[in-house]
Amino acid sequence: MQALDVLEQPILDLTWIDLTVAMGLVLISIGVSRWHRTGLARSFAVGALRTVLQLTLVGYLLVYIFAIDRWYLVVAALLLMLAVASKAAVDRQDSKTPELFGITGVALLLGSGLTLIYVSVMVVHVDPWYNPRYLIPLFGMILGNAMNAAALAADRLAGEMETRRPEVEAYLALGANSVRAAREPVRRALRASMIPTVNTLMVVGIVSLPGMMTGQIIAGSNPLLAVRYQIVVMFMLGSAVALAAVIVVLGYRRTFFTAAEQLRPKDG
Amino acid sequence: MALVFQTPVMFPGTVSDNLAVAAELAGVQDGQFDQLASEAMLLAEFKPSLLNRPGDELSVGQKQRVNLARALMTSPEVLLLDEPTSALDPETSRALMKTIGDLSEVRRLTTIVATHQVSEARKYAHHAVVIREGRVVDSGDAEEVLGGLSDPEDLSGPPDPDDVSGLPDSDEASR
Numbered sequence: 001m002q003a004l005d006v007l008e009q010p011i012l013d014l015t016w017i018d019l020t021v022a023m024g025l026v027l028i029s030i031g032v033s034r035w036h037r038t039g040l041a042r043s044f045a046v047g048a049l050r051t052v053l054q055l056t057l058v059g060y061l062l063v064y065i066f067a068i069d070r071w072y073l074v075v076a077a078l079l080l081m082l083a084v085a086s087k088a089a090v091d092r093q094d095s096k097t098p099e100l101f102g103i104t105g106v107a108l109l110l111g112s113g114l115t116l117i118y119v120s121v122m123v124v125h126v127d128p129w130y131n132p133r134y135l136i137p138l139f140g141m142i143l144g145n146a147m148n149a150a151a152l153a154a155d156r157l158a159g160e161m162e163t164r165r166p167e168v169e170a171y172l173a174l175g176a177n178s179v180r181a182a183r184e185p186v187r188r189a190l191r192a193s194m195i196p197t198v199n200t201l202m203v204v205g206i207v208s209l210p211g212m213m214t215g216q217i218i219a220g221s222n223p224l225l226a227v228r229y230q231i232v233v234m235f236m237l238g239s240a241v242a243l244a245a246v247i248v249v250l251g252y253r254r255t256f257f258t259a260a261e262q263l264r265p266k267d268g
Numbered sequence: 269m270a271l272v273f274q275t276p277v278m279f280p281g282t283v284s285d286n287l288a289v290a291a292e293l294a295g296v297q298d299g300q301f302d303q304l305a306s307e308a309m310l311l312a313e314f315k316p317s318l319l320n321r322p323g324d325e326l327s328v329g330q331k332q333r334v335n336l337a338r339a340l341m342t343s344p345e346v347l348l349l350d351e352p353t354s355a356l357d358p359e360t361s362r363a364l365m366k367t368i369g370d371l372s373e374v375r376r377l378t379t380i381v382a383t384h385q386v387s388e389a390r391k392y393a394h395h396a397v398v399i400r401e402g403r404v405v406d407s408g409d410a411e412e413v414l415g416g417l418s419d420p421e422d423l424s425g426p427p428d429p430d431d432v433s434g435l436p437d438s439d440e441a442s443r
Contacts, residue, residue: 166277170335173271174293174342184280 011220023048062136071130078116078139082108085143089151094158103251104150111150111244112142119236138236141212145197145237146244153193153245154252160185161256168263178257186249193245197238204234270339274351276331278323283314283334286323290341304341311375312337313367329360336367340375347371349381353388365392390414 026048033041065073086105090096116139120126126134161168164185171181204210212233216226256264279286287305296304309316314333318326323334332352339347349368353361369392372379383389389396393410398417406413 166273166275167279170273170277170279171289171293173273174290174338176293180293 009220011218019052062132065132065136069132071128074130074132074135077132077136081139081143082112085147089147089154092151093154097255099255100154100252103248103255104154107150107244107247107251108143108146110247111146111240111242112139114243115142115146115236115240118239119232123232137212138233141233142236142240146240149193149197149241149245150248152196153189153248156192157185157189157249157252160188162266165263165266172261172263178253178261181263182253182256186253189249190245193249194241197241201234201238204230210234269346269348270342270344272332272335272339272347272349272352275355276328276335278326278331278334280323282320282322283326284319286334286338287341290338294342296341304343305337308337308340311340311367311371313363327360329356329364332356332364333367336364340371344377346378346380349379351382351384353383353385361388368392386414386417 026044030041030044033039033044061077065077082105086101086108089104089108090101093100116135119138120129120135124134124138161182167184168181172178210230210233213223213226213230216229217223258264279289284305287308288301291301291304305319306316309319312333314330314337318330323331326334332355336349336352352368353364356364365388368379368381371377381389381393390410393414396407396410396413397404398406398413
C-alpha cells in the first residue's frame with residue numbers, strides 16, 4: 001500500500017525554538033487588536049502566556065500520571081477536572097450560589113461520568129479500566145462540552161424565568177404545579193444548550209476537522225481509525241451534553257419555587 | 269378559587285389555546301371543552317369569532333376578557349380580581365366591570381375585586397372592606413362603608429410630605 005507509507009514516517013519533533021517561532025502568530029493577533037483598539041491586546045498576551053504555562057503543566061502532569069499508572073491518581077485527576085469545570089460553568093452565571101454550584105457539579109458528574117463509563121467500558125474497551133492515556137483525554141472532551149451546555153442551560157433558564165415570570169404566575173394561578181408552570185422556560189433552556197452540539201454533528205468533517213481527529217492523524221494514526229474514534233467522540237458529546245443540560249435545568253428549576261409551589265420573589 | 273391579574277397575561281397560541289390550558293389544568297374532559305369554552309366566553313362577553321385569533325394580536329381589554337374566561341374555565345367557587353380594570357381606558361373599564369358585576373348575578377359566583385376606584389366599588393359591591401396603609405379600617409355593607417368616601421383621594425390617608433407617588437391604598441369590595 002503505497003498510500004499508507006506516509007504513516008510509517010516518524011512524527012516531526014517540535015522544539016522550544018519552534019514554539020518561539022509560533023509566538024509570532026500571537027504577535028499578529030496582538031497587532032490587529034492594537035490597530036483597531038479593541039482593548040484585547042493585553043488579554044491576547046496574557047492568554048498566550050497562560051496557554052503556554054497551563055498546557056506545559058498539564059503535559060508534565062500527564063507524563064507523571066502515565067508513569068505512576070495508579071487508578072486512584074487517575075480518578076483524582078478526573079475529579080479535579082470536574083471541580084474546575086463546575087466552577088467555570090457557575091462563574092459565567094449572574095447568580096453564583098453554592099446551590100447552583102452543587103447542581104452543576106452533580107450534572108457534570110452524572111452527565112460526563114456516565115458517558116465516560118459507557119464509552120470506555122462498552123465501546124473502546126479500555127484496558128486496564130483506568131488507563132489514563134484514554135480516560136483523561138476522553139473525559140476532557142466530554143467535560144468541556146458538558147460544561148458549556150450546563151452553563152448555557154442555567155443562564156437561559158434564569159433568563160426565561162425572568163422574562164416569562166407573569167406567564168409562570170398565570171399558570172400557577174390556574175392551579176398548575178411548578179413543573180407545568182415552568183415547562184416553556186425549561187424547553188427553551190434545553191434547546192439553547194443543545195443546539196450548538198446538534199449543529200456540530202451536522203457540519204463535522206465538512207466545515208471543520210475536529211481537534212482529536214487531526215491530532216491522531218498528525219501523530220501517525222490511520223485516518224480511517226481516527227475517523228472511527230471521532231465518530232465515537234461526537235456521539236458521546238451528544239449524550240454528555242443532553243444529560244448535563246437536563247440535570248442542570250431540572251435541578252435549577254426547583255430553586256425558583258418554594259416548597260408550596262409558589263414562585264419565589266426576584267431577589268430571594 | 270381563580271385569579272385575574274392587574275395586567276392580562278396571554279399564553280402562547282390562540283384564544284382557544286389559552287382556554288385549553290385552563291381546561292387541561294382543571295381536568296376538563298375533551299368532550300366537555302367546547303361547551304365549557306363557549307359558556308366561559310359568553311360569561312366574559314368575549315366574541316366567539318375571535319376564538320382562533322393569536323392571543324398577542326388582541327387589545328388589552330380583549331386580553332383581560334380572555335383572562336377572565338380562562339379563569340372561569342376552572343369552574344371556581346370564588347373569583348379574585350386584582351385591579352382588573354387599571355390597565356384599561358375608562359370606557360373599556362366600565363364595560364368589563366359590568367361583565368364582572370353580571371357574573372355574580374348569572375353564575376351566583378362570589379367575586380372579590382381589589383380596586384382604587386370608590387365609584388366602581390359603590391356601583392357593584394354588596395360588601396366592602398376599606399384598607400388603608402395595610403390595615404382594615406372599615407368594613408360592612410358597601411353603601412354604608414363607601415357612602416362617605418369619594419374617588420380616590422379619600423383612600424390616600426393622611427398626607428405624607430415625603431410621599432410623592434400619590435398612590436392611594438386599595439380598598440376591596442366584594443359582592
